Amino acid sequence: MQWEIVVGLETHTQLTTESKIFSGASTAFGAEPNAQACAVDLALPGVLPVMNKAAVQRAIQFGLAVGAKVAEQSVFARKNYFYPDLPKGYQISQFEIPVVQGGTVSFLLGDQMKTVRLVRAHLEEDAGKSLHEDFAGQSGIDLNRAGTPLLEIVTEPDMRSAEEAVAYAKTLHTLVTWLGICDGNMQEGSFRCDANVSVRPKGETKLGTRCEIKNLNSFKFLQAAILYEAQRQIEIIEDGGTIKQETRLYDPDRNETRSMRSKEDSEDYRYFPDPDLPPLMISAQWVEQVRAEMPELPGQKQARYTAELGLSEYDAVTLTASRAMTDYFEAALAAAGADKAKPLANWLLGEFSASLNRDDKTPAESPIAPALMAALVKRVVDGTLNNKTGKVVFAALWDGKYSDVDACIKGEGLEQISDSGAVEKMIDDVLAAHPGPVAEYKAGKEASFNFLVGQIMRAARGKANPAQVNEILKAKLSA
Ligand SMILES: Nc1ncnc2c1ncn2[C@@H]1O[C@H](COP(=O)(O)OP(=O)(O)OP(=O)(O)O)[C@@H](O)[C@H]1O
Ligand SMILES: [Mg+2]
Ligand SMILES: [Mg+2]
Helix, strand or coil: CCEEEEEEEEEEEECCCCECCCCCCECCCCCCCCCCCCHHHHCCCCCCCCCCHHHHHHHHHHHHHCCCEECCEECEEEEECCECCECCCEEEEECCCCCEECCEEEEEECCEEEEEEEEEEEEEECCCEEECCCCCCCCEEECCCCCCEEEEEEECCCECCHHHHHHHHHHHHHHHHHHCCCCCCCCCCCEEEEEEEEEEECCCCCCCCCEEEEEECCHHHHHHHHHHHHHHHHHHHHCCCCCCCEEEEEECCCCEEEEEEECCCHHHHCCEECCCCCCEECCHHHHHHHHHCCCCCHHHHHHHHHHHHCCCHHHHHHHCCCHHHHHHHHHHHHHHCHHHHHHHHHHHHHHHHHHHHHHCCCHHHCCCCHHHHHHHHHHHHCCCCCHHHHHHHHHHHHCCCCCCHHHHHHHCCCCCCCCHHHHHHHHHHHHHHCHHHHHHHHCCCCHHHHHHHHHHHHHCCCCCCHHHHHHHHHHHHHC
């Protein structure tokens, strides 16, 4: 039997407001437990929540970025449940009428463009946090996080593999950090996913019963949890069992999911409109004002890079994977000139990205400033450097040995041998030393030509101009 995996994601993104969603308490991370929970966050009697305008503004930004409808009027509701980290007994969320409705997120999976539909994105407050260590067998509750603004972004069950779910989540992560509405810090819980997973026989159109794996705070865990969960469900069904809908937890130490609680449907929550909050009204004028201030988005940049700069879709998508990389690329491009977009992209996605990864740096922390990178690419394009000597220069610049490309070329003795007499002499020597390949090439074996070029470049210690070598060699061999 062939099985199909179906995934829908709910992502909680913590919004970058200074204060909480309904109170003036600080949202800063890492304070002493319970130092930042005020009476409103705790819903003590007699207090009233007041909507934080900055949180709404971020929701509007998101809605516009994904092409969704931003509701003129949306409603806050109480989601009632009892849990130690929620002593007030309900969470203020949006249920029937969320602020952001519909929209899509598109991304490249392998070489295929995928589009995931969003159901909604709604504003809500976060709960507190249970602390299970340091209390000698008891649990402590830290309510600093209570009332922190979240935007919960919910997809349709459109994803068909763990890889696709991860690609979606990464794209969403890029988008919200790009907009600056979320800091994206996954370790601190600013961006966490609930994965809803079901399986069905290939070809079946009805959805299977889903299980929801809560609170996945890394892409690695997201991937592993979906793979494990799908396999678990397939085995149960193949053994003649049925899946019961439930909420599960992923345990990274054992790489497995475990049942947390069963859950039939959202009726459990006894949702009702929050009597303390009026409907949230968003004027068309406010939406237009936010639209006018929107930055150019990754998707728009990708379209521009392929249409105007002639980059491949892959290059465009990879360069825009983070705002920092895009900013670096655009700064370097401005210095190099638009005609050098392709070689610049190659250097950034090759040597540059590899060095960033190796040294665990962001593009903004690169020891090579964009203008210096542009100067290096110029010297490769004009033939002063080839790919091999270019890499030597790159490494020297990265190590901070030089702050100027031409000084580096000189200092490292990497000027190309431009004297054609010297190049010819080297070629003659190589031809004399390798009569076999020469004869093979003349008999029609193209590969022998590349072998000879390789030998010549080696003799030149990489300092010959490959184009020049090719030209002279061709002429000599056809003479
Ligand atoms: N059969 C299914 N298989 C996989 N995913 C599904 C399936 N049915 C629904 N989903 C996904 O499950 C998610 C449901 O999220 P939603 O927020 O609407 O409700 P919930 O999980 O019941 O509520 P809560 O916010 O309390 O977790 C959506 O992303 C949806 O696409
Ligand atoms: Mg949900
Ligand atoms: Mg859910």
